[in-house]
Amino acid sequence: MAVLLRRLAGHVARGLVMIVVVTTISFLIIRSVPGDPLAARYQKLVEQGMAPDAAQRAVEALYGFTPKGSLWEQYVGYMSGLAHLDLGQSLSVPGTGVSTVLLSAAKWTVIPVLAGTLLSFLAGVVLGVYAAIKRTGVLGDVLAISGSLLHGVPQYVLALLLGAIFTTLIPILPAGGTADIMIDPGFSAAYIGSLIEHATLPVLTYALAGYGGWILAMKSSVVTVLGDDFILAAELRGMKRSIIFRYVARNAILPLFTILALSLGLLFGGAIFIERIFNYPGLGLTLIDSINNRDYALMGGAFLLITTAVVVANIAADLLYTVIDPRVRSGGEPA
Amino acid sequence: MSATIVPEAEAGAAAVVRRNFWRGVWRVMRRKPSRMAGAVILAVFAFMGIFGPMLYPDPLPRDTSALYAPPSLRHPFGTDFEGTDVLALVVTGSRYVLLTAVVTAAITVVVGAGIGLFAGFRRGRWDTVLMRFTDMKLTIPGLPLLLVLSTVWKFTSAVEMGLVLGLLGWGGVARAVRSQTLSLRERGFIEAARGLGLSTTHIVCRELLPGMAPYIAMNALIAVTGAVYAQVGLFFLGVLPFEANNWGVMLNLAVFSGGALTTTAALPYLLAPLLAILLLTLGIVLVVDAMDEIFNPRLREE
Numbered sequence: 136m137a138v139l140l141r142r143l144a145g146h147v148a149r150g151l152v153m154i155v156v157v158t159t160i161s162f163l164i165i166r167s168v169p170g171d172p173l174a175a176r177y178q179k180l181v182e183q184g185m186a187p188d189a190a191q192r193a194v195e196a197l198y199g200f201t202p203k204g205s206l207w208e209q210y211v212g213y214m215s216g217l218a219h220l221d222l223g224q225s226l227s228v229p230g231t232g233v234s235t236v237l238l239s240a241a242k243w244t245v246i247p248v249l250a251g252t253l254l255s256f257l258a259g260v261v262l263g264v265y266a267a268i269k270r271t272g273v274l275g276d277v278l279a280i281s282g283s284l285l286h287g288v289p290q291y292v293l294a295l296l297l298g299a300i301f302t303t304l305i306p307i308l309p310a311g312g313t314a315d316i317m318i319d320p321g322f323s324a325a326y327i328g329s330l331i332e333h334a335t336l337p338v339l340t341y342a343l344a345g346y347g348g349w350i351l352a353m354k355s356s357v358v359t360v361l362g363d364d365f366i367l368a369a370e371l372r373g374m375k376r377s378i379i380f381r382y383v384a385r386n387a388i389l390p391l392f393t394i395l396a397l398s399l400g401l402l403f404g405g406a407i408f409i410e411r412i413f414n415y416p417g418l419g420l421t422l423i424d425s426i427n428n429r430d431y432a433l434m435g436g437a438f439l440l441i442t443t444a445v446v447v448a449n450i451a452a453d454l455l456y457t458v459i460d461p462r463v464r465s466g467g468e469p470a
Numbered sequence: 471m472s473a474t475i476v477p478e479a480e481a482g483a484a485a486v487v488r489r490n491f492w493r494g495v496w497r498v499m500r501r502k503p504s505r506m507a508g509a510v511i512l513a514v515f516a517f518m519g520i521f522g523p524m525l526y527p528d529p530l531p532r533d534t535s536a537l538y539a540p541p542s543l544r545h546p547f548g549t550d551f552e553g554t555d556v557l558a559l560v561v562t563g564s565r566y567v568l569l570t571a572v573v574t575a576a577i578t579v580v581v582g583a584g585i586g587l588f589a590g591f592r593r594g595r596w597d598t599v600l601m602r603f604t605d606m607k608l609t610i611p612g613l614p615l616l617l618v619l620s621t622v623w624k625f626t627s628a629v630e631m632g633l634v635l636g637l638l639g640w641g642g643v644a645r646a647v648r649s650q651t652l653s654l655r656e657r658g659f660i661e662a663a664r665g666l667g668l669s670t671t672h673i674v675c676r677e678l679l680p681g682m683a684p685y686i687a688m689n690a691l692i693a694v695t696g697a698v699y700a701q702v703g704l705f706f707l708g709v710l711p712f713e714a715n716n717w718g719v720m721l722n723l724a725v726f727s728g729g730a731l732t733t734t735a736a737l738p739y740l741l742a743p744l745l746a747i748l749l750l751t752l753g754i755v756l757v758v759d760a761m762d763e764i765f766n767p768r769l770r771e772e
Contacts, residue, residue, distance in 0.1 A: 153609060160615075164622050287751055289699040291706060292744055295721070298731045299740060310731045404614050411707055412725065422614060426621055426709050434618060441614045449609055 139457060146450040155214075157442045161435040162213050166206065217439075223432035225425075233436040236421065241403065241440075243313060244417030247334050248406050251341025252398055258342070259349020260391065264384060266350060267357035279354060286347030291408035294340045298412060301336060309333050311414030337409050345398070352394060356387040393456045400448025404441030498763050508756025515750055519568035522561040530554045530562065538728070538735040548738035550720075551728055556742045559720055564746070566628045566716040567698055573632025574639065574697035575690040582640035583686050586647025587674055591655060601648065608641040616700065620709045627713070631704075635697050643689050650682055684765030688758055695754050702747060717743035 180190035216223065222233035262278055269275035285293070302310040314320065314329040360366065360383050369379050398405075407419030414420070418437055425433035499505050533539070533553035541548045547556035585604070589597040615638065619625075625634045654660060655678070663673050704710055705718025708726065712719045720743045728736030 153606060156606065157610060161618060164618055167622050283755070287695070287755060288748065289703065291703055291721075292747060295725065295731075295740060295744060299737060302731050303734055303737055401611075404611050407613055407617075408703060408707070412731070422617060423707055423709065426617055429621075431621070434621065438614050438618050442610055445609060445611050 139454070142457060143450075143454060146453060150446045150450050153446045154439075154443055158214065158217055158435075158439055159210075161438050162210055165431045165435055166209070222436040222439075225430055225433045228433075233433050236433060237418065237436055237440055240416060240418050240421040243415055244406055244410070244419065245402050247337045247415070247417070248341055248402050249399075250334075251338045251406075252345060252395075252402075254338065254342040255345035256349055256391075256395055259346045260353045260388060263350040263353025264357050264387070267354045267361065267387075270354070270358065278350060282347040282350035282354070284347065285343055286351060288344075289408075290340065290344045290406075291412065293344050294336075294409050294412045297336055297340050297343075308336050313416060333413075333415075337406065337413050337415050340409050340413075341406060348394075349391070352391055353387065356390055357383060360387045389459050392459065393452045396452035396455050397448055399451075400445040402448075403444040495764055498760055502760075505756050505760035508753045508760065511749055511753030512757055515564065515568065515753065518561055518564045520565070523565050526558050526562055530558050538739070540735075541738050547742040550739050551723065551736075556720075556739050559715055560717065560742050560746050563714075563716040563720060563743070566714050567701065567718075569628040570632040570635070570701050571694040571697040573629055574635040575693040577633065577636025578640045578643055578693040579686055579690045581636070582643025582689070583647050583679075583682070585640065586644040587651055587678065589644070590648040590651025591670070591674060591678070593652075597648075601645070604641045604644050607638070608645070612638055612700070613703070616704060617707070617709055620704065624711055626710050631701050632697065635700050636693075639693060639696060643686070643693075646689070647682060647686070650685065651678060654678055654681060684761065688761050688765075691754050691758050691761070695751055698747065698750060702743070717746060 177190055181187055220234065222237070225231050225233050225236045228236050259282075263282075266275045266278035266282070270279070298310065301308045309315070309332060311333075313333050314326060315333075318326050318329050320326055363386075366379060366383060369382060403418050404422075405419075406415075406417060407422065409415065410417045410419040411423055418441065422434060422437040422441070425431070425437060499509065531554070533549060533555075536545075536549050536553050537551055539545055539549040539553070545555045545557065547560070550556055550559060585600055589600040616634070619634065623630075623634075625631050660673060660677060663677050668677075702716070702718035702721065705712070705716060706721040706725075708722050712722075721740065724730040724736050724740035724743075728739055730736035730740035
């Protein structure tokens, strides 16, 4: 237990350093944007007849830090704002805080990505076991090759191909958006049906893109376990195949849970291409739109959120690994 | 540095080894025709990148009477929104894509192998610092970072793009090379070299590096695919200004201006660059598979 706690403390400390580094990067980037958006905004407000004081306050509210003072003072201001979870105001959605914009976008990313991840995990694990058992047969080969191909192809190629097939050639699915705009949002069958219809392509793409990795990982994990001595011993003792199979599956799936924890880190930022292609208003699309609209406060916030999720997932995966594999727990420092 | 006067016999032996190596390559290639296909695909792409743009007049001819023309003998993949032949666009755009990929791969390999060797060979404090840094780099998600970076620096030229992708991408190679170095440096032949009082440069360059070269070469090819995906993706998302024609620009214009996901007219315009990406990937995967067997004799099915 003490080892676990010490590990946790180390991870959290390292995670915090990561987050500080990331915020520093986004601060420096926002500051070094050509043409200095802060000064330009301030200038514009003053020209519009605002008093310098009020203008400065307005800019401050917009970006979450004061445009006056040395770089260091601005940095401290920005960081203390973040420490109070104040991400500033969005420019492109006037009068709304960055946190609010991000929160409302997050649900359009988290739910489809989660669905896609779990779908591909289940399919990959089940088919991976099958591919490992039948690895000398034709079907096993086909499964493994399909896995390698899907694993190698970038997400946007899959998304574009699926889009070309299901929205252009055989237009049975909608090309973009979250729901039919003609249907009133609400808890009605028509609206929910439309939601599902619109989510099908993004989820399907995400699941297909992930499936290859899962099937390959599960296959190699099962093959390793099948070669273990305890399986041979079980076979020699004349155990039923179904029971042996349960031994295999249970031991083979363990390492995959760590990968699953890691992949949940992509919950926020994993669908940038898919969201852009299917015009799905999640965090990825928010990030791209904020860049195109020069809304740097929103951009910094989205980047921070996406990165934090990855850092947290990394910590979780490592801890999970310690919990499920006793060898790591007693082993002290990993190599 | 040791002065080297290579005796005749040794030079002859080296030549024999080299000849045997090429014979082995040929044998591995011949066993599976798919590997030959992979090499041919890569050769075609290299030819396309080097000579392709010379085959077409510089501003590509526009046929304003045939916008989004369907595929025909004259235009195998149809035409784009200005009536330019799509095949010509793919061919001329390949130079940018491949040049970037080569620059990226070179930087990835040089920086990654350099840092990995240094950290693994020196160990101690430098190792800890460098690996912490590498871990950090590996944790920050690459695409969002590239997107954010694109607001400050419009890295549109092929060399700049390759530089950015290379500098962001060496983490994995560095980690792998370091762990290989760590295991190799404990082997007898390194100890012997150290016992002989050979310089560190000699040990690293002449004893360690040759053993890892094939592995590094494979990583370079994998870096090429990564670079192609990343740059095409960045241009496709449209966060960088379009200066030169390349596959990502084509995808962007096909989807977001041509409406390829709603009408069939722009579909060939969308599919042509996708097909090019898939073919290039296939070629690289097949060649990496062949290299794996050439350099890893245990995999050879004799």
